Amino acid sequence: MPPGYRFEASANDVAGFVLGKCTWAVLALTCHIELFSQAHYRASIGDAQGLSPLFKDVFLFHWKEESQHAIIDELEWIREDAKLTSAAQRDAAVDDLIALVRRCRRHPARPGESRRGVLPEHDETRGPRARCDVHATLLKAYRWQYIVSGAMQPRFQELLASLVDDAQMGRIQEALGPLMYAVPQREQVAREIAH
Numbered sequence: 331m332p333p334g335y336r337f338e339a340s341a342n343d344v345a346g347f348v349l350g351k352c353t354w355a356v357l358a359l360t361c362h363i364e365l366f367s368q369a370h371y372r373a374s375i376g377d378a379q380g381l382s383p384l385f386k387d388v389f390l391f392h393w394k395e396e397s398q399h400a401i402i403d404e405l406e407w408i409r410e411d412a413k414l415t416s417a418a419q420r421d422a423a424v425d426d427l428i429a430l431v432r433r434c435r436r437h438p439a440r441p442g443e444s445r446r447g448v449l450p451e452h453d454e455t456r457g458p459r460a461r462c463d464v465h466a467t468l469l470k471a472y473r474w475q476y477i478v479s480g481a482m483q484p485r486f487q488e489l490l491a492s493l494v495d496d497a498q499m500g501r502i503q504e505a506l507g508p509l510m511y512a513v514p515q516r517e518q519v520a521r522e523i524a525h
């Protein structure tokens with residue numbers, strides 16, 4: 331990375347936060363991650379033209395291997411769900427999942443807001459306005475790639491809907507609401523055509 335950039339996110343801090351949440355919520359997040367990684371392959375590599383055939387082949391086999399993780403996470407999540415014996419326990423698990431989503435959506439932080447800005451602190455090649463624009467664009471892309479694209483996966487929605495009640499689903503959707511602007515226009519158009 332050029333001088334001035336730093337990778338400040340601490341893996342241990344993130345792991346500590348995530349592992350402080352209940353297993354149900356951690357498995358929900360993990361299953362969501364596995365499913366969006368499957369979707370990313372389909373969207374960016376599967377049918378893409380002009381990529382190196384070897385590169386495509388490597389990712390095809392990675393995709394197949396990752397699909398096993400998605401299946402295992404789904405089984406584990408359902409098994410963990412069966413251990414919840416009251417609506418209050420599932421409510422608390424949903425609270426934890428919402429807390430994980432809120433934690434994820436903070437990244438990357440605004441330049442100057444914290445030391446985890448995505449631009450160098452003293453970037454003389456860009457004015458404050460351009461720096462804000464770059465930050466907003468990156469934040470939107472991160473939110474789409476790492477949260478919203480997974481939450482919109484039909485398999486994830488189906489699973490989640492089978493495990494929570496309408497009120498709990500409503501609370502999760504409310505937490506995701508402020509992130510839905512991150513859906514790229516091409517996705518919105520594709521969904522409208524599909525419906």
Ligand SMILES: [Fe+2]
Binds near residue numbers: 364396399
């Ligand atoms: Fe995986």
